[in-house]
Amino acid sequence: MKEKEFLAELAEITLxxxxxxxxxxxxxxxxPEEAATERGEASGYLSGLAFEKQTGPKLKEALDYFxxxxxxxxxxxxxxxxxxxxxxxxxxxxxxxxxxxxxxxxSEAHTAWVKARQSKNFADFKPALEENIRITKxxxxxxKKDEATDYDVLLNLFExxxxxxxxxxxxxxxxxxxxxxxxxxxxxxxxxxxSFKNRTMTTAQQKDFVKNLVAQLGFxxxxxxxxxxxxxxxxxxAHNDVRITTRWNEQDFTMGxxxxxxxxxxxxxxxxxxxxxxxxxxxxxxxxxxxESQSLFYEIILGSKRSFWQKQYPIFQAAAEGTxxxxxxEAFYRSLKATAxxxxxxxxxxxTYPLHIIIRYELEKALFNxxxxxxxxxxxxxxxxxxxxxxxxxxxxxxxxxDVHWSGGMFGYFPSxxxxxxxxxxxxxxxxxELAIDNLLIKGDYxxxxxxxxxxxxQFGRSKTPNxxxxxxxxxxxxxxxxxxxxxxxxxxxxxxxx
Amino acid sequence: MKEKEFLAELAEITLxxxxxxxxxxxxxxxxPEEAATERGEASGYLSGLAFEKQTGPKLKEALDYFxxxxxxxxxxxxxxxxxxxxxxxxxxxxxxxxxxxxxxxxSEAHTAWVKARQSKNFADFKPALEENIRITKxxxxxxKKDEATDYDVLLNLFExxxxxxxxxxxxxxxxxxxxxxxxxxxxxxxxxxxSFKNRTMTTAQQKDFVKNLVAQLGFxxxxxxxxxxxxxxxxxxAHNDVRITTRWNEQDFTMGxxxxxxxxxxxxxxxxxxxxxxxxxxxxxxxxxxxESQSLFYEIILGSKRSFWQKQYPIFQAAAEGTxxxxxxEAFYRSLKATAxxxxxxxxxxxTYPLHIIIRYELEKALFNxxxxxxxxxxxxxxxxxxxxxxxxxxxxxxxxxDVHWSGGMFGYFPSxxxxxxxxxxxxxxxxxELAIDNLLIKGDYxxxxxxxxxxxxQFGRSKTPNxxxxxxxxxxxxxxxxxxxxxxxxxxxxxxxx
Numbered sequence: 001m002k003e004k005e006f007l008a009e010l011a012e013i014t015l016x017x018x019x020x021x022x023x024x025x026x027x028x029x030x031x032p033e034e035a036a037t038e039r040g041e042a043s044g045y046l047s048g049l050a051f052e053k054q055t056g057p058k059l060k061e062a063l064d065y066f067x068x069x070x071x072x073x074x075x076x077x078x079x080x081x082x083x084x085x086x087x088x089x090x091x092x093x094x095x096x097x098x099x100x101x102x103x104x105x106x107s108e109a110h111t112a113w114v115k116a117r118q119s120k121n122f123a124d125f126k127p128a129l130e131e132n133i134r135i136t137k138x139x140x141x142x143x144k145k146d147e148a149t150d151y152d153v154l155l156n157l158f159e160x161x162x163x164x165x166x167x168x169x170x171x172x173x174x175x176x177x178x179x180x181x182x183x184x185x186x187x188x189x190x191x192x193x194x195s196f197k198n199r200t201m202t203t204a205q206q207k208d209f210v211k212n213l214v215a216q217l218g219f220x221x222x223x224x225x226x227x228x229x230x231x232x233x234x235x236x237x238a239h240n241d242v243r244i245t246t247r248w249n250e251q252d253f254t255m256g257x258x259x260x261x262x263x264x265x266x267x268x269x270x271x272x273x274x275x276x277x278x279x280x281x282x283x284x285x286x287x288x289x290x291x292e293s294q295s296l297f298y299e300i301i302l303g304s305k306r307s308f309w310q311k312q313y314p315i316f317q318a319a320a321e322g323t324x325x326x327x328x329x330e331a332f333y334r335s336l337k338a339t340a341x342x343x344x345x346x347x348x349x350x351x352t353y354p355l356h357i358i359i360r361y362e363l364e365k366a367l368f369n370x371x372x373x374x375x376x377x378x379x380x381x382x383x384x385x386x387x388x389x390x391x392x393x394x395x396x397x398x399x400x401x402x403d404v405h406w407s408g409g410m411f412g413y414f415p416s417x418x419x420x421x422x423x424x425x426x427x428x429x430x431x432x433x434e435l436a437i438d439n440l441l442i443k444g445d446y447x448x449x450x451x452x453x454x455x456x457x458x459q460f461g462r463s464k465t466p467n468x469x470x471x472x473x474x475x476x477x478x479x480x481x482x483x484x485x486x487x488x489x490x491x492x493x494x495x496x497x498x499x
Numbered sequence: 500m501k502e503k504e505f506l507a508e509l510a511e512i513t514l515x516x517x518x519x520x521x522x523x524x525x526x527x528x529x530x531p532e533e534a535a536t537e538r539g540e541a542s543g544y545l546s547g548l549a550f551e552k553q554t555g556p557k558l559k560e561a562l563d564y565f566x567x568x569x570x571x572x573x574x575x576x577x578x579x580x581x582x583x584x585x586x587x588x589x590x591x592x593x594x595x596x597x598x599x600x601x602x603x604x605x606s607e608a609h610t611a612w613v614k615a616r617q618s619k620n621f622a623d624f625k626p627a628l629e630e631n632i633r634i635t636k637x638x639x640x641x642x643k644k645d646e647a648t649d650y651d652v653l654l655n656l657f658e659x660x661x662x663x664x665x666x667x668x669x670x671x672x673x674x675x676x677x678x679x680x681x682x683x684x685x686x687x688x689x690x691x692x693x694s695f696k697n698r699t700m701t702t703a704q705q706k707d708f709v710k711n712l713v714a715q716l717g718f719x720x721x722x723x724x725x726x727x728x729x730x731x732x733x734x735x736x737a738h739n740d741v742r743i744t745t746r747w748n749e750q751d752f753t754m755g756x757x758x759x760x761x762x763x764x765x766x767x768x769x770x771x772x773x774x775x776x777x778x779x780x781x782x783x784x785x786x787x788x789x790x791e792s793q794s795l796f797y798e799i800i801l802g803s804k805r806s807f808w809q810k811q812y813p814i815f816q817a818a819a820e821g822t823x824x825x826x827x828x829e830a831f832y833r834s835l836k837a838t839a840x841x842x843x844x845x846x847x848x849x850x851t852y853p854l855h856i857i858i859r860y861e862l863e864k865a866l867f868n869x870x871x872x873x874x875x876x877x878x879x880x881x882x883x884x885x886x887x888x889x890x891x892x893x894x895x896x897x898x899x900x901x902d903v904h905w906s907g908g909m910f911g912y913f914p915s916x917x918x919x920x921x922x923x924x925x926x927x928x929x930x931x932x933e934l935a936i937d938n939l940l941i942k943g944d945y946x947x948x949x950x951x952x953x954x955x956x957x958q959f960g961r962s963k964t965p966n967x968x969x970x971x972x973x974x975x976x977x978x979x980x981x982x983x984x985x986x987x988x989x990x991x992x993x994x995x996x997x998x
Binding site: 011012015016018019022023026030031032033034035037038039041042045046049221222223224225237238239240241242 | 517518530531534536721722724737739
């Protein structure tokens with residue numbers, strides 16, 4: 001066995017996965033309606049081929065050989081070996097019957113979830129959710145290494161190395177800090193005028209502005225593209241083919257514009273991993289939280305900065321062809337950062353958003369550690385919204401049924417969103433020690449920012465763990481204070497609170 | 500071996516081919532520029548998987564088994580077996596080294612062709628073309644069954660059952676007839692005014708008109724889509740996913756509009772093959788000529804009819820938002836059918852078009868039957884243009900270098916274009932015995948026309964030969980007189996020639 005043969009096998013798996021990514025991208029961007037069943041067959045068949053290779057004898061032979069002859073691998077080869085072996089061990093251990101049952105249950109649960117959303121009644125989803133939790137609990141032993149709790153096992157599938165002990169502490173600090181900022185705003189703040197935000201800006205005007213903007217930020221359209229979809233996403237078809245999508249609302253320009261900035265953050269990450277890892281499992285993010293840190297860095301960290309909009313607002317006004325000419329910069333900027341409690345996570349503002357995540361984290365943990373039954377879930381959900389956000393859902397559709405994740409068995413995923421948020425603020429803090437960010441933003445000189453992120457995060461792919469990356473980039477492990485400081489300063493400024 | 504297993508193997512091959520079609524569609528409609536190399540690797544890998552299965556032991560086992568146990572197959576199964584066996588025997592016989600060499604030569608020839616087009620000098624393409632002819636001659640013995648000449652073997656790859664003996668007769672009749680019509684026009688005709696044809700019609704206006712039009716004609720957008728591309732094409736990704744593409748010219752609406760009608764003709768065909776042949780090699784056209792007959796039936800047969808435009812012109816005027824309001828119907832209609840000799844095949848009008856094809860046919864035949872060397876080709880080309888069309892190319896770019904086919908080894912393909920044309924006119928003649936076509940067109944009642952084509956052509960896929968199809972549909976074999984009659988009447992009318 002030569003390293004070359006090992007890499008060739010990985011490349012074939014990558015080519016199958018790239019093709020699967022195209023099949024999926026296409027099905028979400030414009031595939032004819034009635035093609036869904038046939039597309040399902042094509043995706044299913046190719047997934048099967050990929051799975052066979054990923055758990056097949058050729059890969060096993062390579063892994064066995066290089067376990068014994070690790071010294072025959074190059075430095076890059078060793079990294080690729082380590083990551084591949086980790087994936088193989090996890091994937092290979094699970095009995096095929098369980099995988100098949102899981103797929104079937106997820107598919108049934110998705111149908112039940114859609115039905116429950118129509119009836120606005122959690123009861124229609126309850127049995128399927130119970131089944132999803134059951135099968136997940138059956139799978140946990142196959143994933144388990146040395147995690148302290150079942151829920152930690154799930155966390156680790158998305159954020160390797162993360163524990164609920166850490167999250168409990170970090171999230172409690174974050175929650176208390178956010179509540180404090182919200183109290184301060186309620187008592188002393190001046191609420192921004194948002195009356196003009198629903199003025200019509202056409203899709204073409206928005207697209208024109210934001211495509212130009214994300215190209216400046218560093219998204220390379222020679223190696224990527226932007227399309228319309230119902231659910232925005234970023235996907236890598238290949239090292240030189242990274243695609244982002246968005247949805248538009250002509251009465252709310254923020255949806256499309258911040259959506260594209262967010263996905264471009266993911267896209268810039270995918271475009272800037274080191275070429276030496278291309279066509280191997282190392283060419284990927286080490287965790288969902290790290291991936292989200294890059295999208296949120298662009299969308300919420302840079303996109304919330306006064307200096308950012310000082311440069312961009314005149315360009316935005318020109319793109320809107322006069323629609324916002326009577327709105328001065330201050331009013332425009334403040335309107336972007338208005339905050340209010342709301343029920344729907346994906347529509348939440350940047351101050352209240354993390355509270356939505358903390359609620360889901362606490363509920364998930366309780367479900368898996370035996371402190372909460374599925375039957376108790378809706379009430380627990382509503383109680384927490386009342387406690388943390390001061391509002392209570394009227395029905396399950398705007399409450400416990402709003403997110404798709406649990407119907408697909410994605411337990412342990414939600415914390416990634418808040419982790420990404422905290423990582424992003426922590427990265428800004430570190431970056432500011434080296435770069436005069438506000439000056440760069442005022443000039444529209446974005447390259448040094450992208451280069452800093454590439455140097456400290458993007459290039460590494462999965463060759464470092466999330467912890468290693470954050471520590472190397474910022475000098476310390478996850479610390480929620482940077483996000484709290486950022487939000488505190490930002491909202492005091494926007495809400496004109498004197499110190 | 501059960502029929503079910505045989506069909507399952509064919510379905511897997513189909514799924515691979517569908518995926519390859521998506522990879523190709525995507526690369527032509529919007530793939531990021533720099534992704535070409537990686538896309539080539541993905542397509543190459545999947546092509547390899549498809550080829551392995553198409554010539555692999557599982558298919559061989561099924562074919563061997565059902566050769567001996569044909570009675571165990573259903574009626575549909577027997578048809579599928581026959582077509583599959585024919586493909587297998589052809590594909591399997593060719594030595595792999597020859598296939599590899601052929602791919603390499605085609606690729607080199609394409610590069611040489613592009614270079615020669617830049618220099619406008621055939622000499623830069625000559626060695627590569629000679630190599631392509633050499634390798635094709637080496638391949639002919641593997642394809643050969645009982646054809647009389649080498650060129651007939653090539654013809655049969657695209658039009659099974661066609662011979663140059665038939666084509667010689669048919670094309671000579673066609674050529675003489677077309678020359679006569681052209682002479683009549685030159686002597687007695689009144690040339691239509693085309694001065695307004697270059698008025699600006701935006702892409703959006705054209706798209707709006709023609710999407711609506713082809714939907715009425717029968718192209719199902721729930722099972723298909725339309726996209727922009729450099730080179731228009733139609734492709735089937737699946738039974739319920741047929742895609743057509745076009746290019747637009749805002750100063751020449753005919754390019755986009757007739758282009759979409761043409762591709763929709765291909766698309767309607769692909770959408771209406773019988774479902775029982777889905778996921779098998781029978782779900783395809785029996786020949787290139789038959790496929791082209793469907794696109795040309797819509798583009799040139801229906802699309803040249805006065806009755807067709809009587810219904811559509813007011814809708815077209817409305818779509819153009821006033822641009823053509825001062826042009827009366829007669830002037831508009833006549834402008835569509837103006838004819839003049841020209842050098843470029845793909846821009847030729849519907850009267851002179853077949854002459855371009857006849858020229859290429861005569862040259863190809865001479866190249867393969869030993870009557871012409873590659874060195875003599877440019878002069879022979881120019882001489883024929885002068886003889887048949889009365890004009891002579893200034894340089895090779897507008898002459899012998901204009902078409903891509905020979906660089907890709909597609910010898911024997913060109914006749915398909917003229918065959919399709921003649922088939923289309925012959926089908927119209929048969930259809931008119933059953934349907935009052937002009938009445939239907941004036942009312943915009945297109946369903947009976949599509950249904951007639953589905954009943955007589957579309958549904959059969961490859962279960963009948965081209966000859967069988969045309970004979971069953973029209974009561975006779977290929978007869979060029981129907982096209983000549985159609986064109987003669989049409990152009991006498993448009994050029995206002997009194998009988």
